[in-house]
Each structure stands twice: as structure tokens, then as C-alpha cells.
Amino acid sequence: MLASKRTKRLKAVKTMTAGKLDGKMAFDDTYANAVGALPGANESWVDRLRQTSRAILGAHGIPGPKTEAWKYTSLNAVANTPFIPATKVDDVDLSSLPLVAPFLENAIKVVFINGVFRRDLSDEFDGLGVGVAITPFADVLNTSPNSLKDVLGVFMEPGESFTAAMNTGFMEQGAVIHLSSDVQLEQPIQLISIGASGSVPCAFHPRFEIVLEAGALATVVESHFGLPGQPYLSNPASEILLGERAILNHYITASDDSDAFHLGRTAVSVEKNAKYDSFILSLGGGLVRREIKVRLEGDSAAATVDGAYGLSGNQHSDILSEILHLAPETVSNQMVKGVLAGDTRGVFQGRIYVARDAQRTNGRQLHKALLLNRGPEVDCKPELEIYADDVQCAHGATTGEMDPGHIFYLMSRGIDETAARALLVEGFLDDVVLSISDEPARKLVLKMVKTWLAKQEILTIGET
Amino acid sequence: MAFIEIKNLHVSVDGKEILKGINLAMNGGEVHAIMGPNGTGKSTLSYVLAGRDGYEVTQGTVLFDGKSLLEMEADERARAGVFLAFQYPMEIPGVATSTFLKAALNAKRREQGLAEIDAIEFLNLIKSKTKDLEIPYEMIKRPLNVGFSGGEKKRAEVLQMSLLDPRFAVLDETDSGLDIDALKVVSSGVNALRSPDRTFLIITHYQRLLSYIVPDYVHVLVGGRIVESGDKSLAELLEAEGYARFEENEAA
Ligand SMILES: Nc1ncnc2c1ncn2[C@@H]1O[C@H](COP(=O)(O)OP(=O)(O)OP(=O)(O)O)[C@@H](O)[C@H]1O
Ligand SMILES: [Mg+2]
Numbered sequence: 001m002l003a004s005k006r007t008k009r010l011k012a013v014k015t016m017t018a019g020k021l022d023g024k025m026a027f028d029d030t031y032a033n034a035v036g037a038l039p040g041a042n043e044s045w046v047d048r049l050r051q052t053s054r055a056i057l058g059a060h061g062i063p064g065p066k067t068e069a070w071k072y073t074s075l076n077a078v079a080n081t082p083f084i085p086a087t088k089v090d091d092v093d094l095s096s097l098p099l100v101a102p103f104l105e106n107a108i109k110v111v112f113i114n115g116v117f118r119r120d121l122s123d124e125f126d127g128l129g130v131g132v133a134i135t136p137f138a139d140v141l142n143t144s145p146n147s148l149k150d151v152l153g154v155f156m157e158p159g160e161s162f163t164a165a166m167n168t169g170f171m172e173q174g175a176v177i178h179l180s181s182d183v184q185l186e187q188p189i190q191l192i193s194i195g196a197s198g199s200v201p202c203a204f205h206p207r208f209e210i211v212l213e214a215g216a217l218a219t220v221v222e223s224h225f226g227l228p229g230q231p232y233l234s235n236p237a238s239e240i241l242l243g244e245r246a247i248l249n250h251y252i253t254a255s256d257d258s259d260a261f262h263l264g265r266t267a268v269s270v271e272k273n274a275k276y277d278s279f280i281l282s283l284g285g286g287l288v289r290r291e292i293k294v295r296l297e298g299d300s301a302a303a304t305v306d307g308a309y310g311l312s313g314n315q316h317s318d319i320l321s322e323i324l325h326l327a328p329e330t331v332s333n334q335m336v337k338g339v340l341a342g343d344t345r346g347v348f349q350g351r352i353y354v355a356r357d358a359q360r361t362n363g364r365q366l367h368k369a370l371l372l373n374r375g376p377e378v379d380c381k382p383e384l385e386i387y388a389d390d391v392q393c394a395h396g397a398t399t400g401e402m403d404p405g406h407i408f409y410l411m412s413r414g415i416d417e418t419a420a421r422a423l424l425v426e427g428f429l430d431d432v433v434l435s436i437s438d439e440p441a442r443k444l445v446l447k448m449v450k451t452w453l454a455k456q457e458i459l460t461i462g463e464t
Numbered sequence: 465m466a467f468i469e470i471k472n473l474h475v476s477v478d479g480k481e482i483l484k485g486i487n488l489a490m491n492g493g494e495v496h497a498i499m500g501p502n503g504t505g506k507s508t509l510s511y512v513l514a515g516r517d518g519y520e521v522t523q524g525t526v527l528f529d530g531k532s533l534l535e536m537e538a539d540e541r542a543r544a545g546v547f548l549a550f551q552y553p554m555e556i557p558g559v560a561t562s563t564f565l566k567a568a569l570n571a572k573r574r575e576q577g578l579a580e581i582d583a584i585e586f587l588n589l590i591k592s593k594t595k596d597l598e599i600p601y602e603m604i605k606r607p608l609n610v611g612f613s614g615g616e617k618k619r620a621e622v623l624q625m626s627l628l629d630p631r632f633a634v635l636d637e638t639d640s641g642l643d644i645d646a647l648k649v650v651s652s653g654v655n656a657l658r659s660p661d662r663t664f665l666i667i668t669h670y671q672r673l674l675s676y677i678v679p680d681y682v683h684v685l686v687g688g689r690i691v692e693s694g695d696k697s698l699a700e701l702l703e704a705e706g707y708a709r710f711e712e713n714e715a716a
Contacts (some may be wrong), residue, residue: 403554404517404518405554406554406556408514408515408516408517408538409550409553409554409556410556410564410567410568411515411537411538411539411542412514412515412516412538412539412541412542412547412548413542413564413567413568413571413624413628414539414542414543414568414571414572414575414628415539415542415567415568415571416539416571417537417539419567419571420539423559423563423564423567424556424559426558426559427556427557427558427559427607428557428558429558430558430559431557431558431607434558
């Protein structure tokens with residue numbers, strides 16, 4: 001029964017092999033050997049999943065500019081850094097942690113340092129009530145891997161995404177969140193993934209599996225950040241299955257250290273009348289790539305896939321979003337706003353796909369970028385692919401500088417130019433942040449935006 | 465010397481001369497009204513006084529309390545006591561009205577060497593001001609002017625004025641968009657602010673406003689020049705006759 005469901009789903013997802021890749025190698029045999037045996041390795045389907053993913057990595061290497069999905073983002077720096085698996089890192093100094101951590105008030109915190117689960121730093125999460133289970137991913141792989149058969153590797157598509165292949169090939173630790181039918185968890189869960197390289201650059205691949213059965217409700221915040229030091233590669237992946245009428249609020253904050261690489265992916269399947277409500281905040285990291293693929297599988301399934309990013313210095317941010325309307329009357333909303341200063345580059349690739357049967361679908365996508373000087377570059381590639389005839393789909397993109405009229409309005413009230421710019425930049429981002437439906441999460445994101453702005457020298461640069 | 469002295473002010477926009485030699489002296493406590501046909505430069509004058517970029521002063525001076533106003537940045541002017549109620553207040557998404565009001569108020573307080581306003585004090589201040597102007601208190605939680613109706617925007621401008629307590633206030637068509645009741649509320653708000661050390665320059669198309677806020681002087685601005693000045697009866701005359709008389713002169 002379970003197996004057939006998995007097979008059916010896998011078929012539906014139709015994992016495609018990636019096109020011609022012009023890759024270099026990293027994460028080669030040396031890395032794989034250093035990783036060693038991983039949890040669940042003696043469960044054949046889990047092992048096969050890893051081996052297939054590694055084979056894809058081996059065959060194609062790290063994608064280069066000829067791969068469409070990586071046209072605007074170079075992974076040269078990742079390829080040229082000799083990462084070691086993070087589990088081999090000596091213990092790191094966590095004393096500065098409380099200063100940088102974007103903790104969510106009131107949340108059940110599950111903490112990972114370099115991808116390794118830290119029960120000592122996490123909240124107690126056993127006994128949260130009937131039908132709520134948070135379990136370390138490695139424990140599940142070791143003791144009851146088959147409980148994940150419906151979801152693990154079903155939606156992640158290692159053949160389509162380098163990010164997914166790398167995570168799936170080396171996944172070791174993480175968390176599994178499972179809510180039974182009609183269970184509503186009030187308290188938010190915060191998955192906290194902290195990067196901190198020792199004397200050598202390290203890489204880690206945390207895996208989060210979230211399953212909400214029919215009618216369940218939860219809020220999950222993923223916070224990725226790091227401590228200064230050697231560059232690290234954070235490669236998290238979240239695979240999410242929402243049963244009928246389930247509601248998941250899923251908010252990701254990525255504020256990694258400025259030397260760090262972050263390559264993350266979210267893959268979501270939303271069944272009939274279920275709702276996936278999400279936000280991505282990306283503020284840190286040298287190179288950040290966030291991928292999200294949402295499959296609206298059932299009638300009236302809905303998704304909000306909003307986001308905000310702020311870039312300064314030499315940062316590079318790339319958001320790749322795919323929203324698939326696969327059933328009638330599905331709804332998607334997407335608004336992503338970015339602020340760019342310095343010599344940065346922002347990429348937004350957004351695809352909305354509407355299948356032939358997905359009549360009366362409603363899809364909206366908007367990307368807005370605000371340039372604070374003449375240094376940054378924005379690449380925006382929206383794509384609508386519609387096979388149904390009765391649909392309402394709209395997309396738009398704007399890239400512009402700050403409105404001098406707005407600056408004048410604020411200055412005419414006595415606010416100096418720097419403060420006026422700060423207010424306007426904050427307002428530009430808050431405009432989308434304010435749509436986060438969960439209040440504590442909204443407050444956290446607002447605070448992170450404010451803190452980010454306070455640190456930036458970007459705001460004075462535009463002066464003539 | 466008058467509190468505000470505009471002398472032979474010539475202003476061009478994109479190389480086109482809009483103001484062609486404005487002379488106007490206003491004393492403390494006076495209310496001056498400017499009327500004139502569309503596109504004659506009334507808003508241009510208001511922007512130049514407030515310090516907006518893009519207006520090239522080719523000749524003339526403006527003295528504000530003896531200081532050269534044109535050499536000051538817009539924010540310095542505001543902190544020195546100049547206020548412009550915009551003809552078209554701008555919508556600023558994402559910036560809560562209350563955040564903006566607090567920032568403006570604190571900028572002024574810093575200038576005066578005062579500490580930032582205490583949160584409770586600010587709240588009470590806003591509560592009483594919004595009540596006076598019959599503005600729903602909830603409105604100040606919304607993004608600045610975003611989705612405000614025409615009349616709500618104008619009330620919000622007057623709220624800002626009353627909060628910032630300026631010494632020289634320019635009101636550019638603050639009456640347009642206000643319904644009959646709101647016009648009375650806003651006018652009595654302005655009248656309440658009339659005082660010997662505050663000067664008003666009120667730009668309007670309608671005599672109705674001036675029957676509530678009775679001006680000391682009325683000026684007619686046509687073709688970038690003040691072509692006639694008088695007392696409040698001039699406004700009544702204009703209401704009856706229009707600008708034809710002046711425009712003929714202008715063409716001649
Ligand atoms: N940025 C600009 N570029 C070009 N022309 C401008 C600009 N700003 C103003 N003007 C022109 O200057 C003239 C005066 O405009 P202004 O807004 O001052 O008129 P006004 O007297 O306030 O009119 P109204 O009664 O309609 O508000 C108009 O002809 C207008 O088109
Ligand atoms: Mg005007």
C-alpha cells in the first residue's frame with residue numbers, strides 16, 4: 001500500500017534527468033569517502049536514493065552557465081573550495097551565538113550546528129501532545145525509515161536540481177515533523193541551522209521532512225545563519241507534504257555569514273483544499289541560492305510564496321521558484337522584493353505552470369527590485385506556461401531606484417536624507433513582510449530587516 | 465524686515481521659466497492667500513519654498529526670519545519651521561503613518577536639543593490630534609497615505625502640520641477633495657493654529673475656504689507673476705468674475 005503510493009507519486013512527479021551539464025567536480029569520491037556510512041544505509045530504498053543522487057552529481061558535476069537554471073549564478077567559488085564534511089569539524093566556539101541568533105519567541109527550537117542535531121541546545125520536543133511528532137531525521141532513518149516512504153525523495157527531484165542532488169546524496173541529519181489528521185499545533189517550531197567552520201571550510205546537508213495529514217495545521221520557521229570564520233556551505237532541503245485541508249505556515253530566514261555559501265531547496269506538494277503559506281527572507285551569505293517548487297496537486301490547493309532579500313557588498317542572491325498548478329481552482333500568490341546596494345547581483349527566476357486540467361486557476365507573481373546605487377545588477381526571468389484556457393495569471397517585474405519625490409516628502413517633514421532613505425528601504429521590504437500571516441514570525445522578520453538596515457552603510461551612498 | 469521675504473523670484477523647470485519675478489512679504493501672524501488659474505505656478509512656488517529638487521532658481525532671494533531659505537536643504541527648512549501641506553500627498557508603501565510621524569517629530573526635537581518623545585506621550589499626543597481633526601485613530605497604523613481617500617490625505621497633512629508646529633505653513637489646495645463637513649473641521653484646525661508667531665500661505669481655488677480661514681491678504685498669481693493683491697474681498701470678486709481680466713492683461 002505504502003509502496004504503491006510512493007511509486008504513484010514518484011511517477012506523478014516524473015523526475016527528469018538534468019540537461020547537459022558542463023560541470024567541474026567537487027563533492028567527488030574524496031568527499032563521499034570522508035562522509036562514510038550514513039543513517040538508513042542498510043535500508044535499500046534509502047541507500048538507492050543517495051546512490052542515485054551521487055551518481056547524478058558524479059555524472060554531471062557542478063552546473064555551469066550552460067545549464068539554464070544556473071545561467072545567472074556561478075558556482076565556481078563552491079567548486080574551488082575544498083570542503084570537508086561538517087561532522088568532521090572540531091567543536092566550535094558558540095559563545096557569540098546568542099548575539100546573532102534570530103530566535104523566535106515562544107517557539108519549539110530544534111538546533112543544528114553544522115548540520116549536526118544538538119539536543120543540548122534544543123528545546124524538549126518529546127510529548128508535545130497526541131499526533132505531534134518531531135523526530136531527529138537520523139533516528140527515523142535508523143529505526144523506521146519506511147515511515148518516510150511517502151515523502152522522502154518523492155518531491156525533491158535530484159535529477160532536476162543540483163541543490164537537491166547534493167542534499168539527497170549526503171543527507172544525514174535533520175528533522176522529521178509529522179502531524180496527524182486534524183491536529184493543530186499552536187506553538188511554532190523553529191528549525192535552527194547554524195554554520196561554523198573550524199580551521200577548514202566545511203559543508204553540511206540538513207534534511208527536513210514535514211508531513212501534515214489532512215486538516216492539520218502548523219507553523220514552521222527555518223532559520224539559517226552562521227558564525228564568522230572560514231567559509232562554509234549550507235545545503236539544506238525541505239520536503240513537504242500537505243494532506244487535504246492542511247495548512248502550513250513555512251517561513252525561512254537565511255542570514256548566513258558573509259563568506260558563506262547557501263544552496264537550499266524547498267519542495268512542496270499541496271493536496272486538495274490545503275494551503276502552503278510561505279516566506280523567504282534572505283539577508284546574508286556571500287552566495288545564496290534558494291529554490292522552491294510547489295506542486296498544487298488537489299482542487300483548490302493554494303500557495304503563497306513571498307520573499308524579500310537585501311544585498312550589500314559583493315553578495316549574490318538567486319531565487320528560483322516554480323509553482324505548478326496541477327488541479328482546477330488552485331491559487332498561487334507570489335511577491336518578492338529585493339533591495340540591492342554595493343556591487344551585488346540579484347536573480348529571480350519564477351515559473352508558473354498551469355496544466356491543461358487546471359481550469360479556473362489563479363496565479364499572480366510579482367518581483368520588485370530597488371537599486372540603491374549604480375553598482376548592482378538584477379536579472380529577472382518570469383515564465384508563464386499555461387495549458388488550460390480558463391485561467392487568470394498575471395506576472396510583473398519592476399526594477400527601479402528610489403523615488404526622489406518620496407525622499408523629498410520625508411525630508412520636507414524634517415527627516416534627514418539618510419534617515420529618509422532608511423525609512424523608505426525598510427518600508428519597501430516591510431510592504432511584503434507585513435503580509436506574513438503569523439504574528440510572531442512577522443515580528444521576527446521585521447526585526448531582522450531593521451537590524452540588517454542598521455548595519456548597512458548602503459543608505460548614504462546614493463547622495464550626490 | 466518681514467518674517468518671510470520673497471524678492472524677484474524667478475524659477476525654471478527643465479529650462480522653462482515658470483515663476484517670473486515673485487515679490488511677496490509676509491509678517492508673523494499673517495494669513496496670505498494665493499489664487500490663480502491652473503498651471504500658473506502656485507505649486508511650483510510652494511515646492512521652491514519647501515526645497516524640492518528640480519526647480520532652478522535663476523534669480524531672486526527668499527529670506528526666512530532673516531536667513532537665506534534657498535541655501536537650506538529641505539529637511540533643514542522643515543526643522544527650522546517651514547511646512548508644506550502637499551497638493552498631492554505621496555503614498556509611501558510599507559512605512560506606517562505612526563512611524564513616519566514619530567520620525568518627523570523626533571527629528572525636530574533633536575534639533576531643539578530635546579530627547580526623543582516617550583512612547584506613551586506620543587500616543588496621547590496623536591490620540592488628541594486625530595480626535596480634533598476627526599481622523600480615525602486606526603488610520604495612523606496604516607502605511608502613509610496608502611489607500612487614503614482624497615479627503616483623508618488632506619486631513620493627514622493637517623495632522624502632520626499640527627504635530628510639527630511650524631512657523632511658516634504653506635497649504636497647497638488643502639481644501640480640494642474635502643467634503644463640506646471636513647472643510648469646516650480642517651479649517652477650524654487651521655484657525656486653532658493661527659497665532660502671532662505663525663504665518664500661513666494658503667493656495668486655493670475657492671473662496672469657500674477663505675470664508676472659514678479669513679485671510680489678511682489675497683494675491684492673484686497669473687503667468688508666474690503676482691498681478692494683483694488685496695484683502696479678502698478680492699477673493700469674492702474672483703469667485704464672481706474669474707480670471708479673464710488678468711489673463712487678457714497677461715496676453716497683452
Ligand atoms: N517637472 C515639471 N516638468 C515640466 N513642467 C512642469 C513641471 N512641474 C511643473 N511644470 C509646469 O509648470 C507649470 C506650473 O505648474 P504648477 O503645478 O506650479 O501649477 P499650479 O498653479 O499649481 O496649477 P494647479 O492650480 O493646477 O495646481 C505648469 O505648466 C506645469 O505643467
Ligand atoms: Mg498646484
